[in-house]
Amino acid sequence: MTGTLISLISILIGIIAANTFGFFNKKYSFGFIGNTLIGVFGSIFLIKSFGRLGFDPWSIMQNETFNNWLFLLNCLVSILGGVIGLLFVNYLNYKINKKAAN
Template sequence: MTATLMSLISILIGILGANITGLYFKKYSFGLTGNTIAGVFGSVFLNKSFGRLGFSPKYIIELNSINTTLFIINIIVSFLGGILAIFLIYMIKNKMNKT
């Protein structure tokens, strides 16, 4: 597995987290397309932020072996990034509609 494939898996997990959040919390849903876009950006942003701590794909694939602990942490951060993006975008949307 390469670092690029790890990044794509992380983005897909972020999309999954955002769409599951939109499915269970209808109030926060932006539709399939909106949730997907939020999941991509939320996953990438949180992974880039926490990747500096050693959870990035290049650290997961070090010496041509997969560090499963770092991979699981990366997946959890991606999923949470998708979830947090939905709630953050909803709050921003409400703030903009009030003015």
């Protein structure tokens, strides 16, 4: 696996997590396309923010070896990024609609 493939897998995991969370919690859903976009950006943002701690895709493939534990941590952070992104956008949507109603 290359670092680019790991990055794409991380983004796909973020998309799946956001869509799954939105499916089971209709209150937080923005539809398939909205959840997909939020999953992409939430996963990328969290991986880029915290990936410097040592679980970014290029650290996973350091010295041409594959580190399973770092990859698992990367996947978990991608899941968390998709879900947190959905919650954050829902919070922003609530605040904007609340101000518009006043």
